[in-house]
Amino acid sequence: MTTTEFGRALRLRRDRVSPEAAGLPAGGHRRAAGLRREELALLAGVSVDYVTRLEQGRAAHPSAQVVEALVRALRLDTEERAHLFRLAGLVPPGPDTVPAYIPPSVHRLLDRLAGTPAAVYDAAWTLLLANPPYAALMGDPSHWRGPERNSVWRNFVGPGSRARFTAAERRAFEAALVSDLRATTGRYPADRRLGQLVEELRARSDRFDELWRADAVGRHEAARKTIDHPRVGPLVLDCDVLGVAGHDLRIMVYTAEPGTRDAERLALLTVLGTQEMAT
Structure with missing residues (x-):
C-alpha cells in the first residue's frame, strides 16, 4: 500500500463526515458538506500542514498514534479503522496493546x-x-x-x-x-x-x-x-x-x-x- 492510497482514503472519509457528526458547529458558508482540513487537524491534534501532506501523498509513514488520532476524529468503525491502518503500512493494534478505539x-x-x-x-x-x-x-x-x-x-x-x-x-x-x-x-x-x-x-x-x-x-x-x-x-x-x-x-x-x-x-x-x- 502507498501513502497516496492512504491520502486518497483520508480525503474521501473527511469529505463524508459532516461537522455535526464530528461534534463541531456547522455555521458559516461551506463549499462542501464534509470537514475542512483545519477541522480534521484540530480534532486529531495534528497540524493542518501535516494533514495536507498526508492527503497529497507527500508525507510518508504516518505513525500508529497519528492514524489512531485520525480514526477518532473521523469516528470510523472497527473495519474502517483496520483499513486505514493497513493503508498506512501498519498492523492494526491487537488485543495485546492498550485499546485506543472510541466507539x-x-x-x-x-x-x-x-x-x-x-x-x-x-x-x-x-x-x-x-x-x-x-x-x-x-x-x-x-x-x-x-x-x-x-x-x-x-x-x-x-x-x-x-x-x-x-x-x-x-x-x-x-x-x-x-x-x-x-x-x-x-x-x-x-x-x-x-x-x-x-x-x-x-x-x-x-x-x-x-x-x-x-x-x-x-x-x-x-x-x-x-x-x-x-x-x-x-x-x-x-x-x-x-x-x-x-x-x-x-x-x-x-x-x-x-x-x-x-x-x-x-x-x-x-x-x-x-x-x-x-x-
Missing part, C-alpha cells in the same frame, strides 16, 4: 454532555478525547503532544493539572495513579509504548519509582477535587470515572452540587469556554 456510542455520549466537562482516557491514562466544557475547566489539551497527553506523566514529571491537593491528598492521588497503571501493565504486558512510559517515569521521578516498587495494584476512581480556574476561581467538583465495557476506556466526568456557587461557576466557565472555541 461511536461514546462519541455521541460526549456530544450530549454539552454542559458537563467530560473526557475519555485509555487504560494507561492517556487522554483520547475531551469535550469543550472539559477543555474550559482543565485547559485546552489540543496542543498536547506525546507524553503530555498522559495524566500519570503530567502529574509526576510534567506541569501537573489545575487540581489542588493537600499533602495527604497528593500522596493518595499519586498512589492511586501508580497502582492503577501497574494493573494496566498486567493486562497488557506486551504493549511497548506502555513499557516505555513506565521506564521513563521510573527514570525521571523518584516518587513514581518508590510507588512502583511498592507493587500495589488497584484502580483510580471517584474523588472530590478542588479545581483552581484562572478565570472563575476555585471550584469544588465531584470527579467520577466511568468504565466502558468491552473497550477498557475511562470516561471522566466533573459535576457540581446543584444550587451551589460551584455549580454557578461551572456553568459560567462552560459558556465562556464554548464562546472562545467558537471564536
Whole structure:
C-alpha cells in the first residue's frame, strides 16, 4: 500500500463526515458538506500542514498514534479503522496493546454532555478525547503532544493539572495513579509504548519509582477535587470515572452540587469556554 492510497482514503472519509457528526458547529458558508482540513487537524491534534501532506501523498509513514488520532476524529468503525491502518503500512493494534478505539456510542455520549466537562482516557491514562466544557475547566489539551497527553506523566514529571491537593491528598492521588497503571501493565504486558512510559517515569521521578516498587495494584476512581480556574476561581467538583465495557476506556466526568456557587461557576466557565472555541 502507498501513502497516496492512504491520502486518497483520508480525503474521501473527511469529505463524508459532516461537522455535526464530528461534534463541531456547522455555521458559516461551506463549499462542501464534509470537514475542512483545519477541522480534521484540530480534532486529531495534528497540524493542518501535516494533514495536507498526508492527503497529497507527500508525507510518508504516518505513525500508529497519528492514524489512531485520525480514526477518532473521523469516528470510523472497527473495519474502517483496520483499513486505514493497513493503508498506512501498519498492523492494526491487537488485543495485546492498550485499546485506543472510541466507539461511536461514546462519541455521541460526549456530544450530549454539552454542559458537563467530560473526557475519555485509555487504560494507561492517556487522554483520547475531551469535550469543550472539559477543555474550559482543565485547559485546552489540543496542543498536547506525546507524553503530555498522559495524566500519570503530567502529574509526576510534567506541569501537573489545575487540581489542588493537600499533602495527604497528593500522596493518595499519586498512589492511586501508580497502582492503577501497574494493573494496566498486567493486562497488557506486551504493549511497548506502555513499557516505555513506565521506564521513563521510573527514570525521571523518584516518587513514581518508590510507588512502583511498592507493587500495589488497584484502580483510580471517584474523588472530590478542588479545581483552581484562572478565570472563575476555585471550584469544588465531584470527579467520577466511568468504565466502558468491552473497550477498557475511562470516561471522566466533573459535576457540581446543584444550587451551589460551584455549580454557578461551572456553568459560567462552560459558556465562556464554548464562546472562545467558537471564536
